[in-house]
Amino acid sequence: MLTIGCHLSTTKGFEAMGATALSIGANTFAFFTRNPRGGSVKELDLDDVAALQRILDEHAFGPLVAHAPYTYNPCSAKERAREFALEAMAEDLQRMEALPGNYYNFHPGSHVGQGAEVGIDLIVETLCQVMFEGMRTTVLLETMAGKGTEVGRTFEELAAIIEGVEERSPRLAEHLGVCLDTCHVSDGGYDIIHDLDGVLADFDRIIGLPRLRAVHINDSKNPCGAHKDRHAKIGEGYLGSAELGGGDDVFARIVSHPALRDLPFILETPNELPGYAEEIKRLRALQQ
Secondary structure, eight states: OOOOOEEEETTHHHHHHHHHHHHTOOOOOBOBBBBBOOOOOOOHHHHHHHHHHHHHEEEEHOEEEEETTTTTTTSSSSHHHHHHHHHHHHHHHHHHHHHHTOOEEEEEOOOOOOOOOHHHHHHHHHHHHOTTTTOEEEEEEEEOOOOOOOOOHHHHHHHHHHHHHHHHHHHHTEEEEEEEEEEHHHTOOOOOOTTTHHHHHHHHHHTTTTGEEEEEEEEESTTOOOOOOEEEESSTTTTTTTGGGGOHHHHHHHHHHTTTTTTTTEEEEOOOOOHHHHHHHHHHOOOO
């Protein structure tokens, strides 16, 4: 069965997220490690975390895909912004140890005019400081749409980050993976509508499919190569709408592809819970 869920709010705690996931038919989910637009974070309630773990175990959930806030920019030109990203990511990864064996996804950042090479070096430096030996969380670099000066707009840039960590600390690099975002890779110029096999073959050649650990499954409001990053509901964008050149068959191929079908899928579509429940049902029915 497809492992799929959506972003859930941490407002009512960890156990409540598990119960909400069950109520919409999900068997994984994502959550922000702290306020997605800020830096505040609640103190961990370990009893609450343990209650969620019981739900995950009892209902055979797949890995959770925690998400770092959008405010982190480990390759910023501003020193304080880099320091904040380092401090917050380090704390996030320590807190993730309370839910071992899950994923921590983050946007690599924007080099803001310094150049991609400088940005990649700064990201590598941050990762080598926030990751630690013995950690039980896998850190995921997200594929980006390429707007502005984003780093991670190509598979080559993500590979360079991974290779940089491998050179400095091979044992830490074992805990690095990639989250493929369907809206982002399409907006970034990878034609997953007509050539999913070819895109994944490129991924395998450049990064290696064993590094691919999760999928953000989203439709896109813009055509391939637009570099816009505007998510749409499943079936209402360029990937899933027949009128725009896509269709259900595009998503059927994504959720059924041998390289993807067993990964956790996270919806980031502009929806409320009832809409997510419908999308989960729809995508499960498409898996072959």
